[in-house]
Amino acid sequence: MKDIAIIAFDKFTDIDLFLMWDILGRNTTDWRVRILGPQPSLRSAHGLEVRPHGPLADASQADAVLFSSGKEGVPAALADPAFLAPLTLDPQRQAIGSICAGAFFLDRLGLLPGRQATTHPDARGVLQSLSIEPLDQPLVCHHRVATAGGCLAAVYLTGWLIETLFDADKRRATLLPVLPTGQREVYEALIDFSLRQARL
Amino acid sequence: MKDIAIIAFDKFTDIDLFLMWDILGRNTTDWRVRILGPQPSLRSAHGLEVRPHGPLADASQADAVLFSSGKEGVPAALADPAFLAPLTLDPQRQAIGSICAGAFFLDRLGLLPGRQATTHPDARGVLQSLSIEPLDQPLVCHHRVATAGGCLAAVYLTGWLIETLFDADKRRATLLPVLPTGQREVYEALIDFSLRQARL
Secondary structure, three states: OEEEEEEOOOOEOHHHHHHHHHHHHOOOOOEEEEEEEOOOOEEEOOOOEEOOOEEHHHHHHOOEEEEOOOOOHHHHHHOOHHHHOOOOOOOOOOEEEEEHHHHHHHHHOOOOOOOEEOOOHHHHHHHHHOOOEEOOOOEEEEOOEEEEOOHHHHHHHHHHHHHHHOOHHHHHHHHHHHOOOOOHHHHHHHHHHHHHHHEO | OEEEEEEOOOOEOHHHHHHHHHHHHOOOOOEEEEEEEOOOOEEEOOOOEEOOOEEHHHHHHOOEEEEOOOOOHHHHHHOOHHHHOOOOOOOOOOEEEEEHHHHHHHHHOOOOOOOEEOOOHHHHHHHHHOOOEEOOOOEEEEOOEEEEOOHHHHHHHHHHHHHHHOOHHHHHHHHHHHOOOOOHHHHHHHHHHHHHHHEO
């Protein structure tokens, strides 16, 4: 059984944690998904309290690590030298991804050597200030590292992850239950397109 | 300032609460959004604890009421005579909506006299068993009552709500921040199409 960790922190963007959490949480036989955080209780950007399932250090042993985002939460976490210290990640043995401003964690961890990524349109300028080229697409993948941008791109990021850990059939089965009624074909075409476009 | 209530209960589908919560929670000047529930602590289908902001009775005074969903949570709530009892809703003065199996609450409250609605594809048969025609589309609106189906259709439901309470410009501004990077046009076209299609 694969082990998937989602990294959270105070003032995380609600949807950027919960969308990945729910899409991945529906399968309980092929993988286990856990929210990891720096302390026993976190508060979302909109004020919901979440109690992580384990400490950040657990991510180092996970098969996959996904970073959530937060307009205020990411800068605050990056400003705290203790935040990333417990994380020893390795794209040779782990699939690693980010949504929106989560890309800045990947950069700090040295996981974006290709200097191309995506993020939320509002954070484009920050990527450029780090000498990373922001690509105007919802998902950018380089081997086993992916960045996603725009909250709903979590659908593509989780799809990429399941296809990377398993295969395209399991990716389709994972995403199908969240697609809008009567629009499955158009969303599946969008997902297929975005995953193909994503590969650098 | 408008008052928007999201109804939750034990074993709610995580995304069916949190997606509406986050999309609506980003605006703090035109409306206030609160999660209402039958007891001080709720547990999501995937095990997250949420503490509602108020009791269900508060929904009777809200300008808008949105019902979340839950494969196990909705039948359990409907089986409890005390659950819907505090709710006195009126589509003449309130906008009322549901995602997925939340449609069954609307039916129980007598809010679907047109006998047409949408829900999650997996719950289609339940609608039919209630003599409601399931329409194969993500959003169905009748005056100020809307049903949505398929988790991501929460984007359309919240869009419909803001356009109903305010106008199309505010609806676009509300949804823009969650759209995938590089795909704003295609999603805005999907949203426009779904809202037009929705009107019976």
